[in-house]
Amino acid sequence: MKFGKHKETNYFEILYKMAECSYKAAVQLDELMHNFTDVTRKVDEIHNTEHDADKLLHNLVRTLNIAFITPIDREDLIAIGHGIDSITDSIEDVANLFDMFSIKRVEAPALAMSELAKDITKTLVEAVREFEQFRNSKKLHNLIIDVNQMEEKGDVLHRSTMKELFNSNNKSDLDKVKWKDIYDNLERIYDMCEDVADVLEGIAVKNR
Secondary structure (H helix, E strand, O other): OOOOOOOOOOOOHHHHHHHHHHHHHHHHHHHHOOOOOOOOHHHHHHHHHHHHHHHHHHHHHHHHHHHOOOOOHHHHHHHHHEEEHHHHHHHHHHHHHHHHHHOOOOOOOHHHHHHHHHHHHHHHHHHHHHHHHHHHHHHOOHHHHHHHHHHHHHHHHHHHHHHHHHHOOOOOHHHHHHHHHHHHHHHHHHHHHHHHHHHHHHHHHHOO
């Protein structure tokens, strides 16, 4: 009698799908902000994407906990997974703020920050996809540099946006507090993308 061979879990594929969830959530957030109607429904859709990412993370951790052999240290794979999951969580946090604060109109600087969130998560998807071939990849290092440069661009955008916000004479103090929270959370998305990119690079160097 022949027994079917147990299919190996592709941990890199799970991480890639998690990164795709981050990008999908960023696209959904960008669409929410550019077409600012039916906000609660759109926030719920972003929550569903975040829930999909959570399920992927749980699957990753569960399979790693029972795995005998892993392609790289299981702690490293889990670190990447948690890092990507934090990005998706942060995107959902921004969406929730628009709903909780009952924002009536999206400010132009927020749209620019959302566009950058979309771009940096898309680049991170490419980096995570390339990570599976990290020992031979000629693209991974450049993708990580791209993420880092986008994070630096985000820092500059965040600072100029905050300066403009607090120098504004046509906003109430409450509105300034609301928008500060939104801008800070948008900037956190860039930081978390950079954190994951740096982890990818560190693991690649360690395992070469």
